[in-house]
Amino acid sequence: MNRAPMRCLALVLAAAGVLGACACGAVSHHHAGPAAGGTAAAAGPFNAADVMFLQMMIPHHRQGAELATLAETRSTRERVRTLAAAIAATQGDEAQTMAGWLRAWKQPPEAEPNAHDAHGGLHATSPEEAVTLAELHGAAFDTRFLNVLIAHQHNAVEMARTEVRTGRNAQVVELARRIDRSRSEQIRQMLTELSS
Amino acid sequence: MRKTIMLIAVALMTLGATVLTASPASAHGYISSPPSRQALCAQGKVPNCGDIIYEPQSVEGPKGQRSCHGGVARFAQLSDESKPWPATSVGTSVTFNWVLTARHATSTWEYYIGNNRVALFNDNGRQPGATVSHNVSLAGYSGRQKVLAIWNIADTAMAFYACVDLQIGGGNPNPTPTPTPTVTPTRTPTPTPTSTAPSGTWRAGTAYAVGAQVTYAGASYRCLQAHTSLAGWEPPNVPALWQRL
Numbered sequence: 001m002n003r004a005p006m007r008c009l010a011l012v013l014a015a016a017g018v019l020g021a022c023a024c025g026a027v028s029h030h031h032a033g034p035a036a037g038g039t040a041a042a043a044g045p046f047n048a049a050d051v052m053f054l055q056m057m058i059p060h061h062r063q064g065a066e067l068a069t070l071a072e073t074r075s076t077r078e079r080v081r082t083l084a085a086a087i088a089a090t091q092g093d094e095a096q097t098m099a100g101w102l103r104a105w106k107q108p109p110e111a112e113p114n115a116h117d118a119h120g121g122l123h124a125t126s127p128e129e130a131v132t133l134a135e136l137h138g139a140a141f142d143t144r145f146l147n148v149l150i151a152h153q154h155n156a157v158e159m160a161r162t163e164v165r166t167g168r169n170a171q172v173v174e175l176a177r178r179i180d181r182s183r184s185e186q187i188r189q190m191l192t193e194l195s196s
Numbered sequence: 197m198r199k200t201i202m203l204i205a206v207a208l209m210t211l212g213a214t215v216l217t218a219s220p221a222s223a224h225g226y227i228s229s230p231p232s233r234q235a236l237c238a239q240g241k242v243p244n245c246g247d248i249i250y251e252p253q254s255v256e257g258p259k260g261q262r263s264c265h266g267g268v269a270r271f272a273q274l275s276d277e278s279k280p281w282p283a284t285s286v287g288t289s290v291t292f293n294w295v296l297t298a299r300h301a302t303s304t305w306e307y308y309i310g311n312n313r314v315a316l317f318n319d320n321g322r323q324p325g326a327t328v329s330h331n332v333s334l335a336g337y338s339g340r341q342k343v344l345a346i347w348n349i350a351d352t353a354m355a356f357y358a359c360v361d362l363q364i365g366g367g368n369p370n371p372t373p374t375p376t377p378t379v380t381p382t383r384t385p386t387p388t389p390t391s392t393a394p395s396g397t398w399r400a401g402t403a404y405a406v407g408a409q410v411t412y413a414g415a416s417y418r419c420l421q422a423h424t425s426l427a428g429w430e431p432p433n434v435p436a437l438w439q440r441l
Contacts, residue, residue, distance in 0.1 A: 079424075086423035089436035125326050126299075132325075147228055147295050147327035154224070154253055154297040182428025184250070185400070189424065191239050194229040194293070195284070 041104035042171035050172045053163040054098045055111040057179070060159070061091040061098075063125050064152050070133050071145050080142060083189060087149075090182070094175070101172065125152045146190045153183040153190075224253035225296040225347055225356050230284035232345070232358035233264055233274045242281060246273045253297045259348055259355040262308065266357035274359065283361040288335045290362065292345060294328045301350040307332050308344040321350040338365040400427050409441070416441040 042050075064087065071084035102109050129148055136144055156179055163176035226234050234252035237245030247270050248255070255274065257266030265274040273279065292307070302319040307330070315332040334341070340363050347356040396411040401424065404410070408419040410431065417431040417438040431438035 082422050083424065086421060086429075086437060089421055090429060090434045093434060093436045129326055143229070143293060143329075144327060147293050148325075150228060151295045151297050151326040154295065158297070178428045178433060180428075182426055185426035185428060188239050189426070191228055191231065191235050195231045195235075195239075 042101045042169050044169055044171070046105060046169035046172065047167065049163060049166040050169045051102065051105065051107050052111070053159060053167060053172065053176065054102050055108070056159055057156070058095050058098050058102075059110055060152075060156060061095040063127075063130075064088075064149070064156070065091045065095075066130055067125070067133065067145070067149055067152065070130065071141075071149075074133075074137070074141050075145065076138055077142060077193070080146070080193060083186070083193075084145075084149075087186060094179070097175070125155075143194065146194050150187050150190050150194075153187050156183045157187075224251075224256070224298050225294050226252045226255065227292050227345055227358040227360055228295045229293045230286060230290065230360050230362060232360050233281055234271075234358060236282065237274075242279055244273065244279075246270065248274060253295065253356075255357045256354050257357060258353055259346075261355070261357065262311075262344060264342075264344065264357060264359035266355065281361045283340050283363040285363045285366070286334075288333060288337070288365060290332050290334055290343075292330045292332060292343075292360065294324075294330075294347070296324055296326055296328060299323050299325065300352075303348045303350040305330060306346040306348065308346070309334070309337060309341050314343070319350075334362075334364055339363065339367060394430075398425065398431055400425050400429075404437075410438075 068084040068088040068091075072081055072088070075081045075084065099109050125148060133141065133145055133148065160176040160179040160183070164173055164180065167173045167176065226232055228235050231239070231241075232252075233242070234245075234248050234255060236242045237248045238252040240249070255264075255266045255268060255271055257268050261267050263275050265271040301321050301323050303321060304319065305315075305317040305328070306313055307315040314334060314337075315330065317330055332343075334343075340361070343360045343362060345358045345360065347358075349355060394413040396413055398410040398412040398417070403422075403424045404419045405422050406419055410417050410419075412431045415432070417440055419437065420439050421437050423429070423437055429437060432440070
Protein backbone atom coordinates (compact mmCIF):
# COMPACT_ATOMS: atom_id res chain seq x y z
CA MET A 1 0.00 0.00 0.00
CA ASN A 2 2.64 2.53 0.98
CA ARG A 3 5.21 1.06 -1.37
CA ALA A 4 4.39 2.99 -4.46
CA PRO A 5 5.18 6.38 -2.93
CA MET A 6 8.42 5.04 -1.55
CA ARG A 7 9.40 3.67 -4.93
CA CYS A 8 8.60 7.01 -6.46
CA LEU A 9 10.67 8.68 -3.82
CA ALA A 10 13.60 6.44 -4.64
CA LEU A 11 13.21 7.30 -8.30
CA VAL A 12 12.99 10.97 -7.59
CA LEU A 13 16.03 10.83 -5.40
CA ALA A 14 17.95 9.10 -8.14
CA ALA A 15 16.69 11.51 -10.76
CA ALA A 16 17.44 14.56 -8.67
CA GLY A 17 20.96 13.36 -8.13
CA VAL A 18 20.45 13.51 -4.39
CA LEU A 19 22.31 10.26 -4.16
CA GLY A 20 25.38 11.89 -5.60
CA ALA A 21 26.76 11.74 -2.11
CA CYS A 22 26.97 7.98 -2.15
CA ALA A 23 29.22 5.84 -4.23
CA CYS A 24 26.51 5.12 -6.73
CA GLY A 25 26.09 8.70 -7.89
CA ALA A 26 29.35 9.39 -9.64
CA VAL A 27 28.65 7.73 -12.93
CA SER A 28 29.78 8.61 -16.37
CA HIS A 29 26.93 7.79 -18.63
CA HIS A 30 28.85 6.08 -21.35
CA HIS A 31 30.52 2.79 -21.69
CA ALA A 32 34.11 2.93 -20.57
CA GLY A 33 36.16 0.37 -22.42
CA PRO A 34 36.85 -3.33 -21.98
CA ALA A 35 36.86 -5.07 -18.63
CA ALA A 36 39.88 -6.28 -16.83
CA GLY A 37 40.32 -9.95 -16.19
CA GLY A 38 38.72 -11.07 -19.42
CA THR A 39 35.18 -10.40 -18.26
CA ALA A 40 33.12 -8.93 -21.04
CA ALA A 41 31.93 -5.42 -20.32
CA ALA A 42 28.24 -4.63 -20.51
CA ALA A 43 28.18 -2.65 -23.72
CA GLY A 44 26.23 0.55 -24.12
CA PRO A 45 25.23 3.37 -21.83
CA PHE A 46 24.38 2.86 -18.20
CA ASN A 47 22.91 4.91 -15.39
CA ALA A 48 23.15 5.23 -11.62
CA ALA A 49 20.41 2.63 -11.11
CA ASP A 50 22.48 0.03 -13.01
CA VAL A 51 25.51 0.70 -10.83
CA MET A 52 23.48 0.69 -7.65
CA PHE A 53 21.80 -2.58 -8.58
CA LEU A 54 25.15 -4.29 -9.21
CA GLN A 55 26.67 -2.86 -6.04
CA MET A 56 23.74 -4.13 -4.00
CA MET A 57 23.45 -7.51 -5.67
CA ILE A 58 27.09 -8.51 -5.27
CA PRO A 59 27.10 -8.60 -1.45
CA HIS A 60 23.56 -9.97 -1.50
CA HIS A 61 24.73 -12.84 -3.68
CA ARG A 62 27.69 -13.49 -1.43
CA GLN A 63 25.43 -13.71 1.60
CA GLY A 64 23.05 -16.02 -0.22
CA ALA A 65 25.94 -18.24 -1.23
CA GLU A 66 27.16 -18.35 2.38
CA LEU A 67 23.74 -19.46 3.59
CA ALA A 68 23.47 -22.01 0.81
CA THR A 69 26.88 -23.41 1.64
CA LEU A 70 25.69 -24.14 5.19
CA ALA A 71 22.88 -26.25 3.80
CA GLU A 72 25.17 -28.24 1.53
CA THR A 73 26.56 -29.98 4.59
CA ARG A 74 23.82 -29.57 7.21
CA SER A 75 20.53 -30.28 5.50
CA THR A 76 19.13 -33.75 5.95
CA ARG A 77 17.27 -33.56 2.65
CA GLU A 78 19.05 -34.35 -0.56
CA ARG A 79 16.80 -32.08 -2.62
CA VAL A 80 17.64 -29.15 -0.36
CA ARG A 81 21.38 -29.88 -0.50
CA THR A 82 21.29 -30.10 -4.29
CA LEU A 83 19.32 -26.89 -4.69
CA ALA A 84 21.55 -25.07 -2.22
CA ALA A 85 24.70 -26.17 -4.02
CA ALA A 86 23.32 -25.08 -7.38
CA ILE A 87 22.29 -21.71 -5.95
CA ALA A 88 25.75 -21.17 -4.48
CA ALA A 89 27.42 -22.07 -7.79
CA THR A 90 25.21 -19.98 -10.06
CA GLN A 91 25.32 -16.95 -7.78
CA GLY A 92 29.10 -17.19 -7.75
CA ASP A 93 29.09 -16.93 -11.54
CA GLU A 94 26.70 -14.02 -11.54
CA ALA A 95 28.69 -12.15 -8.91
CA GLN A 96 31.81 -12.48 -11.09
CA THR A 97 29.99 -11.14 -14.11
CA MET A 98 28.59 -8.24 -12.13
CA ALA A 99 31.94 -7.39 -10.55
CA GLY A 100 33.48 -7.42 -14.05
CA TRP A 101 30.93 -4.93 -15.32
CA LEU A 102 31.58 -2.57 -12.41
CA ARG A 103 35.34 -2.81 -12.99
CA ALA A 104 34.88 -2.02 -16.66
CA TRP A 105 32.82 1.01 -15.71
CA LYS A 106 35.45 2.02 -13.14
CA GLN A 107 32.90 1.87 -10.34
CA PRO A 108 33.54 0.58 -6.82
CA PRO A 109 32.47 -3.07 -6.38
CA GLU A 110 30.31 -2.20 -3.41
CA ALA A 111 28.69 0.91 -2.05
CA GLU A 112 29.52 2.32 1.35
CA PRO A 113 27.63 0.53 4.12
CA ASN A 114 24.17 2.05 4.52
CA ALA A 115 24.57 4.09 1.35
CA HIS A 116 21.42 2.54 -0.01
CA ASP A 117 19.19 2.78 3.01
CA ALA A 118 16.75 4.89 1.06
CA HIS A 119 16.45 2.08 -1.46
CA GLY A 120 15.37 -0.50 1.06
CA GLY A 121 18.51 -0.88 3.08
CA LEU A 122 16.88 -3.63 5.10
CA HIS A 123 17.27 -5.86 2.09
CA ALA A 124 20.20 -7.56 3.73
CA THR A 125 19.93 -10.75 5.67
CA SER A 126 21.56 -10.04 8.99
CA PRO A 127 24.94 -11.68 9.54
CA GLU A 128 23.65 -13.21 12.78
CA GLU A 129 21.33 -15.34 10.69
CA ALA A 130 24.17 -17.56 9.51
CA VAL A 131 25.33 -17.93 13.13
CA THR A 132 21.84 -18.95 14.27
CA LEU A 133 21.56 -21.43 11.42
CA ALA A 134 24.92 -22.99 12.13
CA GLU A 135 23.69 -23.99 15.56
CA LEU A 136 20.66 -25.88 14.27
CA HIS A 137 20.34 -29.47 13.13
CA GLY A 138 17.90 -31.73 11.36
CA ALA A 139 14.37 -30.54 10.68
CA ALA A 140 14.86 -27.34 12.69
CA PHE A 141 17.77 -26.40 10.43
CA ASP A 142 15.84 -27.13 7.24
CA THR A 143 12.79 -25.12 8.29
CA ARG A 144 14.76 -22.07 9.32
CA PHE A 145 17.16 -22.30 6.38
CA LEU A 146 14.38 -22.50 3.81
CA ASN A 147 12.46 -19.59 5.34
CA VAL A 148 15.56 -17.40 5.53
CA LEU A 149 16.66 -18.19 1.98
CA ILE A 150 13.12 -17.64 0.66
CA ALA A 151 13.13 -14.17 2.26
CA HIS A 152 16.63 -13.53 0.89
CA GLN A 153 15.61 -14.48 -2.64
CA HIS A 154 12.42 -12.39 -2.40
CA ASN A 155 14.72 -9.46 -1.68
CA ALA A 156 16.76 -10.30 -4.78
CA VAL A 157 13.54 -10.34 -6.83
CA GLU A 158 12.54 -6.95 -5.44
CA MET A 159 15.92 -5.43 -6.33
CA ALA A 160 15.83 -7.03 -9.77
CA ARG A 161 12.38 -5.61 -10.48
CA THR A 162 13.55 -2.16 -9.42
CA GLU A 163 16.44 -2.48 -11.89
CA VAL A 164 14.10 -3.58 -14.67
CA ARG A 165 12.00 -0.45 -14.04
CA THR A 166 14.81 2.04 -13.56
CA GLY A 167 17.98 0.64 -15.13
CA ARG A 168 19.30 1.67 -18.53
CA ASN A 169 21.93 -0.85 -19.60
CA ALA A 170 20.39 -3.61 -21.69
CA GLN A 171 22.68 -6.36 -20.40
CA VAL A 172 22.22 -5.44 -16.76
CA VAL A 173 18.46 -5.25 -17.23
CA GLU A 174 18.52 -8.65 -18.93
CA LEU A 175 20.45 -10.10 -16.01
CA ALA A 176 17.89 -8.56 -13.65
CA ARG A 177 15.05 -10.21 -15.57
CA ARG A 178 16.86 -13.54 -15.30
CA ILE A 179 17.40 -13.02 -11.56
CA ASP A 180 13.68 -12.31 -11.18
CA ARG A 181 12.77 -15.52 -13.05
CA SER A 182 15.27 -17.85 -11.44
CA ARG A 183 14.73 -16.61 -7.87
CA SER A 184 10.97 -16.79 -8.25
CA GLU A 185 11.34 -20.41 -9.35
CA GLN A 186 13.72 -21.16 -6.48
CA ILE A 187 11.18 -19.69 -4.05
CA ARG A 188 8.58 -21.96 -5.56
CA GLN A 189 10.78 -25.02 -5.10
CA MET A 190 11.61 -24.05 -1.53
CA LEU A 191 7.98 -23.37 -0.57
CA THR A 192 7.08 -26.77 -1.96
CA GLU A 193 9.91 -28.28 0.04
CA LEU A 194 8.60 -26.64 3.23
CA SER A 195 5.17 -28.16 2.76
CA SER A 196 6.41 -31.64 2.04
CA MET B 197 -0.07 9.83 -14.36
CA ARG B 198 -1.48 12.75 -12.43
CA LYS B 199 -1.11 10.64 -9.32
CA THR B 200 2.52 9.99 -10.14
CA ILE B 201 3.21 13.67 -10.65
CA MET B 202 1.53 14.38 -7.34
CA LEU B 203 3.66 11.78 -5.63
CA ILE B 204 6.79 13.17 -7.18
CA ALA B 205 5.83 16.66 -6.07
CA VAL B 206 5.15 15.46 -2.55
CA ALA B 207 8.35 13.49 -2.57
CA LEU B 208 10.35 16.52 -3.69
CA MET B 209 8.77 18.68 -1.03
CA THR B 210 9.51 16.27 1.73
CA LEU B 211 12.89 15.37 0.34
CA GLY B 212 15.06 17.17 2.84
CA ALA B 213 13.19 15.85 5.80
CA THR B 214 12.72 12.34 4.54
CA VAL B 215 16.00 11.18 3.10
CA LEU B 216 17.65 10.30 6.34
CA THR B 217 14.61 9.16 8.23
CA ALA B 218 12.89 7.21 5.46
CA SER B 219 11.35 4.03 6.72
CA PRO B 220 12.18 0.92 4.69
CA ALA B 221 10.74 0.94 1.22
CA SER B 222 8.89 -2.26 1.85
CA ALA B 223 7.77 -4.21 4.83
CA HIS B 224 6.63 -7.57 3.69
CA GLY B 225 5.85 -11.01 4.95
CA TYR B 226 3.66 -14.09 4.72
CA ILE B 227 3.28 -17.55 6.20
CA SER B 228 5.25 -20.17 4.33
CA SER B 229 4.24 -23.22 6.34
CA PRO B 230 1.75 -24.63 6.85
CA PRO B 231 1.26 -22.95 3.47
CA SER B 232 -0.86 -19.80 3.49
CA ARG B 233 -3.14 -19.10 0.55
CA GLN B 234 -0.59 -16.72 -0.95
CA ALA B 235 2.15 -19.35 -0.55
CA LEU B 236 -0.03 -21.87 -2.39
CA CYS B 237 -0.67 -19.33 -5.13
CA ALA B 238 3.04 -18.55 -5.48
CA GLN B 239 3.69 -22.28 -5.91
CA GLY B 240 1.05 -22.57 -8.60
CA LYS B 241 -0.95 -25.04 -6.50
CA VAL B 242 -4.16 -23.04 -6.82
CA PRO B 243 -5.16 -21.75 -10.24
CA ASN B 244 -6.04 -18.18 -11.25
CA CYS B 245 -4.74 -16.37 -8.21
CA GLY B 246 -3.92 -13.15 -10.05
CA ASP B 247 -1.14 -10.77 -9.03
CA ILE B 248 -0.41 -12.43 -5.72
CA ILE B 249 1.67 -15.15 -7.40
CA TYR B 250 4.37 -12.57 -8.08
CA GLU B 251 4.45 -11.10 -4.58
CA PRO B 252 2.99 -13.37 -1.90
CA GLN B 253 4.61 -11.11 0.70
CA SER B 254 2.56 -8.03 -0.20
CA VAL B 255 -0.85 -8.53 1.41
CA GLU B 256 -0.61 -5.27 3.32
CA GLY B 257 -3.69 -3.41 4.46
CA PRO B 258 -4.81 -1.12 7.27
CA LYS B 259 -4.86 -2.73 10.69
CA GLY B 260 -8.05 -4.16 12.11
CA GLN B 261 -9.36 -6.07 9.12
CA ARG B 262 -10.53 -9.66 9.18
CA SER B 263 -10.14 -10.71 5.57
CA CYS B 264 -7.60 -12.93 3.86
CA HIS B 265 -6.71 -10.20 1.34
CA GLY B 266 -6.46 -7.37 3.86
CA GLY B 267 -8.78 -5.25 1.78
CA VAL B 268 -6.32 -5.06 -1.11
CA ALA B 269 -8.58 -5.23 -4.15
CA ARG B 270 -6.03 -6.75 -6.50
CA PHE B 271 -5.56 -9.65 -4.09
CA ALA B 272 -9.29 -10.30 -3.63
CA GLN B 273 -8.88 -13.86 -4.93
CA LEU B 274 -7.38 -14.77 -1.55
CA SER B 275 -10.81 -14.34 0.03
CA ASP B 276 -12.61 -16.30 -2.68
CA GLU B 277 -14.01 -19.28 -0.77
CA SER B 278 -15.09 -20.98 -3.97
CA LYS B 279 -11.46 -21.61 -4.88
CA PRO B 280 -10.13 -25.12 -4.16
CA TRP B 281 -7.84 -24.10 -1.29
CA PRO B 282 -6.08 -27.25 -0.10
CA ALA B 283 -6.03 -27.71 3.69
CA THR B 284 -2.97 -28.97 5.54
CA SER B 285 -3.47 -31.81 8.05
CA VAL B 286 -2.26 -30.82 11.50
CA GLY B 287 -2.67 -31.78 15.16
CA THR B 288 -3.97 -29.36 17.77
CA SER B 289 -0.58 -27.72 18.17
CA VAL B 290 0.66 -25.93 15.06
CA THR B 291 3.88 -24.06 14.32
CA PHE B 292 3.34 -21.20 11.88
CA ASN B 293 6.45 -20.05 10.02
CA TRP B 294 6.69 -16.56 8.53
CA VAL B 295 8.99 -15.38 5.74
CA LEU B 296 9.80 -11.71 6.36
CA THR B 297 11.34 -9.80 3.49
CA ALA B 298 11.56 -6.56 5.42
CA ARG B 299 12.00 -6.75 9.13
CA HIS B 300 9.75 -4.04 10.37
CA ALA B 301 9.36 -3.23 14.04
CA THR B 302 6.43 -5.30 15.22
CA SER B 303 3.70 -4.65 17.71
CA THR B 304 1.79 -7.95 17.68
CA TRP B 305 1.03 -11.14 15.81
CA GLU B 306 -2.58 -12.30 15.97
CA TYR B 307 -4.24 -15.55 14.99
CA TYR B 308 -7.99 -15.85 14.49
CA ILE B 309 -10.42 -18.66 13.78
CA GLY B 310 -13.71 -17.04 12.92
CA ASN B 311 -14.22 -14.23 15.43
CA ASN B 312 -12.10 -15.87 18.11
CA ARG B 313 -8.54 -14.79 18.61
CA VAL B 314 -6.78 -18.07 19.32
CA ALA B 315 -3.31 -16.60 19.87
CA LEU B 316 -1.56 -13.29 20.45
CA PHE B 317 2.20 -12.66 20.51
CA ASN B 318 3.36 -9.25 21.64
CA ASP B 319 6.74 -8.18 20.29
CA ASN B 320 6.60 -4.74 21.93
CA GLY B 321 8.07 -3.00 18.91
CA ARG B 322 10.96 -5.40 18.44
CA GLN B 323 12.49 -5.93 15.03
CA PRO B 324 12.07 -9.56 13.97
CA GLY B 325 14.59 -11.67 12.05
CA ALA B 326 14.14 -12.94 8.50
CA THR B 327 11.84 -15.64 9.79
CA VAL B 328 9.57 -15.96 12.80
CA SER B 329 7.85 -19.06 14.19
CA HIS B 330 4.84 -19.22 16.50
CA ASN B 331 3.50 -22.27 18.21
CA VAL B 332 -0.26 -21.99 18.48
CA SER B 333 -2.62 -24.29 20.35
CA LEU B 334 -5.81 -25.03 18.46
CA ALA B 335 -7.22 -27.24 21.21
CA GLY B 336 -10.99 -27.28 21.01
CA TYR B 337 -11.05 -27.03 17.24
CA SER B 338 -11.35 -29.88 14.80
CA GLY B 339 -12.08 -30.52 11.16
CA ARG B 340 -11.49 -27.98 8.44
CA GLN B 341 -10.70 -24.49 9.78
CA LYS B 342 -9.44 -21.27 8.29
CA VAL B 343 -6.85 -19.46 10.38
CA LEU B 344 -6.37 -15.74 9.73
CA ALA B 345 -2.92 -14.55 10.82
CA ILE B 346 -2.10 -10.87 11.16
CA TRP B 347 1.30 -9.18 11.48
CA ASN B 348 0.76 -5.75 13.04
CA ILE B 349 3.54 -3.29 12.26
CA ALA B 350 4.58 -1.11 15.20
CA ASP B 351 5.29 2.21 13.52
CA THR B 352 2.76 2.31 10.70
CA ALA B 353 -1.01 1.93 10.50
CA MET B 354 -0.56 -1.17 8.41
CA ALA B 355 -0.69 -4.91 8.94
CA PHE B 356 0.00 -8.00 6.83
CA TYR B 357 -2.63 -10.67 6.40
CA ALA B 358 -2.38 -14.39 5.64
CA CYS B 359 -4.99 -17.15 5.72
CA VAL B 360 -4.02 -20.76 6.33
CA ASP B 361 -6.49 -23.58 5.67
CA LEU B 362 -6.08 -26.45 8.09
CA GLN B 363 -7.59 -29.85 8.71
CA ILE B 364 -7.29 -30.26 12.47
CA GLY B 365 -7.07 -33.68 14.12
CA GLY B 366 -7.50 -35.96 11.13
CA GLY B 367 -10.11 -36.50 8.49
CA ASN B 368 -9.81 -36.00 4.80
CA PRO B 369 -8.46 -32.50 4.35
CA ASN B 370 -9.26 -32.23 0.71
CA PRO B 371 -12.47 -33.96 -0.27
CA THR B 372 -12.86 -34.45 -3.95
CA PRO B 373 -14.37 -31.22 -5.19
CA THR B 374 -17.69 -31.32 -6.90
CA PRO B 375 -16.81 -31.93 -10.52
CA THR B 376 -16.98 -28.70 -12.42
CA PRO B 377 -19.31 -28.96 -15.35
CA THR B 378 -17.37 -29.13 -18.53
CA VAL B 379 -17.75 -25.91 -20.38
CA THR B 380 -16.42 -25.43 -23.85
CA PRO B 381 -14.11 -22.45 -23.66
CA THR B 382 -15.51 -19.55 -25.57
CA ARG B 383 -12.14 -18.50 -26.84
CA THR B 384 -8.91 -20.29 -27.55
CA PRO B 385 -6.39 -19.84 -24.78
CA THR B 386 -3.86 -17.13 -25.43
CA PRO B 387 -0.51 -18.67 -26.29
CA THR B 388 2.08 -18.17 -23.56
CA PRO B 389 3.71 -14.89 -24.45
CA THR B 390 6.73 -15.16 -22.18
CA SER B 391 9.11 -17.94 -23.09
CA THR B 392 9.52 -18.42 -26.76
CA ALA B 393 10.92 -21.87 -26.09
CA PRO B 394 14.18 -22.08 -27.98
CA SER B 395 14.88 -25.29 -29.78
CA GLY B 396 16.65 -28.07 -27.95
CA THR B 397 16.16 -30.83 -25.42
CA TRP B 398 16.73 -28.70 -22.29
CA ARG B 399 13.60 -28.31 -20.18
CA ALA B 400 12.84 -26.43 -16.98
CA GLY B 401 11.75 -28.49 -13.97
CA THR B 402 13.95 -31.46 -14.86
CA ALA B 403 16.41 -33.15 -12.49
CA TYR B 404 19.74 -33.28 -14.34
CA ALA B 405 22.63 -35.41 -13.07
CA VAL B 406 26.30 -34.69 -13.66
CA GLY B 407 27.19 -35.76 -17.20
CA ALA B 408 23.69 -35.36 -18.63
CA GLN B 409 23.71 -33.83 -22.09
CA VAL B 410 21.22 -31.43 -23.58
CA THR B 411 20.91 -29.12 -26.53
CA TYR B 412 19.75 -25.55 -26.23
CA ALA B 413 19.36 -22.98 -29.00
CA GLY B 414 21.57 -24.93 -31.35
CA ALA B 415 24.40 -25.75 -28.95
CA SER B 416 25.18 -28.85 -26.88
CA TYR B 417 25.90 -28.79 -23.15
CA ARG B 418 27.05 -31.24 -20.50
CA CYS B 419 25.80 -30.97 -16.94
CA LEU B 420 28.61 -30.09 -14.50
CA GLN B 421 26.59 -30.04 -11.28
CA ALA B 422 23.40 -31.87 -10.34
CA HIS B 423 20.34 -29.64 -10.14
CA THR B 424 16.68 -29.33 -10.98
CA SER B 425 16.52 -26.93 -13.90
CA LEU B 426 14.45 -23.78 -13.75
CA ALA B 427 13.57 -20.73 -15.82
CA GLY B 428 16.55 -18.40 -15.62
CA TRP B 429 19.01 -21.31 -15.44
CA GLU B 430 19.14 -21.93 -19.18
CA PRO B 431 22.48 -23.60 -20.05
CA PRO B 432 24.17 -20.57 -21.67
CA ASN B 433 23.27 -18.46 -18.62
CA VAL B 434 24.76 -20.70 -15.93
CA PRO B 435 28.30 -21.87 -16.81
CA ALA B 436 28.61 -23.29 -13.28
CA LEU B 437 25.95 -25.86 -14.13
CA TRP B 438 26.48 -26.48 -17.85
CA GLN B 439 29.59 -26.77 -19.97
CA ARG B 440 29.24 -25.96 -23.62
CA LEU B 441 30.52 -28.79 -25.81
